[in-house]
Amino acid sequence: MTANNNENVFNVSVNGISGVIAIPPGNYVGTTLAAALEERVNQIADPETGVVVGGVRVRYSASSNSFTFTTGTTGDTSTIKVKGTARLGLDDVPLGVGAVPKIFNLVQATNADGLALFVDADGNVVTSPPENLVSGYYPLYIDEGELTFDKTGKLISPKNLVSYEQQADGFSISLDIDFSASSQLAQPFSVLSVQQDGFTSGRLDGIEIDSSGTIRANYTNGQNNPLGKIVVATFNNQNGLKQIGNATYVETAVSGRPQVGEAGSEGFGTIQSGSLERSNVDITEELVNLITAQRNYQASAKAIETTTSLTQTIINIRM
Template sequence: MSFYTSLSGLQAAQTDLSTISHNLANVSTNGFKKSRSEFADVMASNFTSDPRRMVGSGAVLQQNRQQFSEGSLLTTGNSLDLTVAGDGFFAVRMPNAVGTQAYTRNGSFSVDPNRFITDSQGSRLQAYAVETDGTVPANSAVGDVRIPLNSGEAVATGSVTLQMKLNAAATQIAGNFNAADASTYNTATSSSIIDAAGNTTTLTNYFVKDAPNDPSGATSWTMYSYAAGAPLNNGNGTKVTFDGDGNMTAPIGAFALSTTPAGTAGAAQQTISLDLTGSTAAKQPFAVVSRSQDGRAKGEFSGVAVDESGIITASYSNGDSVKLGKVALANFVNPTGLKQNGGNYWTTTGLSGQATMGTSNENGFGKLMSGTIEGSNVDITEELVNLIAAQRNFQANSKALDTASQISQTIFNIRA
């Protein structure tokens, strides 16, 4: 009988060694939770047995208990690196199992080519749908998070304001203006505008001083306007004049730059109103004081962020910010009953119970942190000490088995 008792001890020590080895192998695995082998003694008895004379029959594995203490936190600066500080798991939908939901503590997410928020294995982060103000509607279900490629509708530029300081001491330019020849104009300035097709193009204004310096200080200029490289107003210039004090006398108020060519072939044309009010002329280098335009480009996706409440917000090139969802967190009555699936995933079992879903900072759920990753909760020093203890346990049971073998051999060697 002692053979089987020692054998059970060897098996227990070997199981303990395997558990410790698994913990050490995952010391650098993000979101990994260590396990601890727990054993129970085996007693063979019945109702007639005298409890004072019972002898145990070895050890048996009672459970491989997962330890859900929090791992170390690493700051990454990546907005989609998430950590649950406290209780809770991220819910993800596994890619190769339709409808199968898994749970993980590894919050390393990114945007895949299809603009879904996924982990390194392609599983999609689950989140609650939200209203435009970020509130979660009643009875909102969790689902995938997909980032729209664009935001808003393009608005073609209707008016441009340009305030500048022209150099009154500039020399007169003789000859015909040619936008391709810098010697035929004194200075130029460009403004980005939105064409009728919603594309960003460039409005460039060239200034040619067309009168000699007046004793009074008055100056006269001709402004030639081009959009998308094509002349406006059939190439005719606009007279811009200043009095002796450098104040603009013409044009007064806004004026039209008609039939602006669209930046995209076949698209509708547009007319722009240009206002130079506030521009001056002085004996100093040319400078732009201010410029603005009322067009609005269609926003292109530029980034995504998650705040501590779990709101996922996408940013766009036109300044839009769109709230896409609120990260769903899961919790369980008995997390140690979850089934380890590998790949940092857990799934539910009858022991764990079904997931209770919620969000960051709710009762029973941890606080979400962005820009950090939770590492493994394995303590190397502790595991190495446990490894030594498991090794000694194995050696002790081996010695007990060897001793039982020697006693048996002694009995076999007894001769009459």
């Protein structure tokens, strides 16, 4: 995203609070751009009242390749409008208006004459309340099929099958329900069985690296989770690497560019976790070279000593 043609500029209005935000130019994917938009939208403030927007959520859907803007408020006075570059599909976004949820108060069923309807012990719809009403229970019956129990947990009504029939345009249903085996017991709650399907909380206990370079974290609850993987590199001419000290080497024109791959695969070595690198030279050869150098030094020193002695003898003869 660049600043060309104001590609990174967005006009936002949330619940009557308007503002212009600018996203820093750079490389973004859907999720990171959504996070940047959400952060800056929630910083917009009303210049007169100082009220900050807040509560706006921006989400990116990879399946539809689109952004979704949601306010933190509800109701028909809740609005949001975002306008941005056409490349992001934000050049013609309609104004979003919230909705007020509808609340329904349940009332007791009545007939055409306005008389309250009840269901007797036989499952018949009647206008007179049954004699064995449960005291302190409201409402007693709302509609056909509502279950009522006595104080012992025994089903009072309905006793028989309850039938539901609905005939409307494009809709037809006929349903019979048998509640005869239903019961309700007022006993204290208790857990009968517990089946654990998760793990207890755990703390990081250590980290290990296997031969393929996989880094695994060990936790005190017995879990072992992979965190990442170490890659290794090889060069066409390893002898062309430049040593910069502390067993560290850098790439040179002679060594060629590094070829990165997975440890243990063809052409790449394995990783030895917790090990120190041993000397990578031939000990026997180096020892022979050291002895040879020592003998050469001794021979050179002896030759110098002999030359000095002869020179001193010649000088004494002339004197």
